[in-house]
Amino acid sequence: MSQSSVMPGFRPTIGFTLFYLGLVVLIPLSTLVFKSFELNWDDYVHIITSKRVLSSFRVSFTTALIAASIASVFGFITAWVLVRYSFFGKNIFHALIDLPFALPTAVAGIVLATIFQPSGFLGKLLMDNFGIQIAFKPAGIVVALIFISIPFVVRTVEPVLLEFETTMEEAGSSLGASRLQVFTKIIFPNIFPALLTGFALAFARGVGEYGSVIFIAGNIPYVSEIVPLLIVIKLEQFDIKGATAIALTMLVISFLLLLLINLLQLWVRKRSGQL
């Protein structure tokens, strides 16, 4: 491999990559794993199967899943608009998309909580007209997660849409396909792998998100308490073992889910001749 590559310096670069992976990813994570060895299996099972912990896992993963799905739909539409149409103020729009990347997530959480609480601007509107409450409920978590994860979808789909040959669409139409058929049979299958990547990023971000969620979630145990918050609570109570057990489980589940998504992506690419 080092011989066939045009890029020089295979050895130093792979060395650096491994060093970086070790320092930033593997050492901290293995510390977590080693720390968990202090627990015996019964303790571990006892901590993990406690009702509060299980509820928090359910809340974290379902809200992240729902938020990533919604963010994928809206992110795709946003990317489509940004790539396909030119309109006044497009550059400002572009900059706004990235704002959630830069904004401290706590600020986002506080702002969202302010407008969605029952006395807030949007919260009051929804409460009065539909009887829906967003803030301090799992729905609030979903709203916060959508806010922070949309840019991941937009920025992964956008380059692929930009690269997409529009002559493929013209070819489809010339063969008699309706606009809907062109979208479902030609455009979407070509964008899908990128959309899946965006979804995976959004989901991963959503599962780990802490700052924006805790302000809007209300953090009611069994209802709207997320896993990261539970870990912090355990730490504050000096329950290091408990925190470690939850963190490790979270790590394993997240890793498995991302692995699954990557495999799915590989399958999609293979099936569509992109590999």
Next chain:
Amino acid sequence: MSILLSDISKNFGAFTALNHINLEVPEGELVALLGPSGCGKTTLLRIIAGLEHTDKGRVLINGDDKTDQNVSQRGIGFVFQHYALFRHMTVFENVAFGLRVKPKRDRPSNEIITKKVHALLDLVQLDWLHNRYPDQLSGGQRQRIALARALAVEPSVLLLDEPFGALDASVRKDLRQWLRNLHHELNVTSIFVTHDQEEAMEVASQVVVLNHGQIEQQGSPSDIYDHPANAFVSRFIGQTNVFDLDEHDADWLQTAGLLNPTQEGKIAHVRPHDIIIEKSDANHAAPATLKDWQHLGALIRLELVKNGSNGSTAPVFAEMPNDQFKQLELARGDKINLKIRQAHWFH
């Protein structure tokens, strides 16, 4: 089916792409739209296809006004310069696409689709590639698949946009011949766009020369070559020596045997093969000197410099068969007598 374009105009902002185009393509012809880049030929093709709207004018296919119809309704087959194959589908699915997207009541059964696709792939001699993806094919193969895909819906007319533009020279030559034969076999009215005059002459039964959004001339390839309607066509089709009487070329032309028919025009276009060359004994009186020559295969191209002329100093090019050149035993720097057999005169 016949195609009739009446008074087509198209502007892009301030740029006039097409200017009052009138064109009739009879049924079964293979027509080349020929012109330099930016002359509007691709725009015209896209307007016929319905991929572009006209500002003015009507498009009639087989007598039906198709001007306001969407591309998907027009029943045309379009082949794109860069193939535009569906990357996520196999070759088979690419060709089947046009049949699969038909509304349910018109859609053939799976068996018929399978049969038809294989027949088309046989026609383009690529059935053995049916389960490959476009990325795994060569350029020439992709273009043939694109053609099979366009033919699957049995289009009334076939439109090809620079079909060989992205291919290398040898593949292009094979495909030209192949397209001619295929057209002969299917006899579907076809229009293809090209900027390569050789390609137009070789493949088409009718050539339409376009420049600056206007039709300069329409006719059979030999018609256009032998009787160019104007200076642009003459220059664009094949190589031409240009002599301008305003630049005092008249005397020199007279010594070259071309009498001055001023009433016919001021500019003479002379094809390189219309110049007959012989070695001169009278060293000082000879009208030209051989500066250089190039081997073009069956032909030799001679680059001549005018002697004793107060006209333009541009070199004159002549062509002659290889064996004739050998007989003359010419060397660089030899004095040359020449005779111009015929010229096209333009104002």
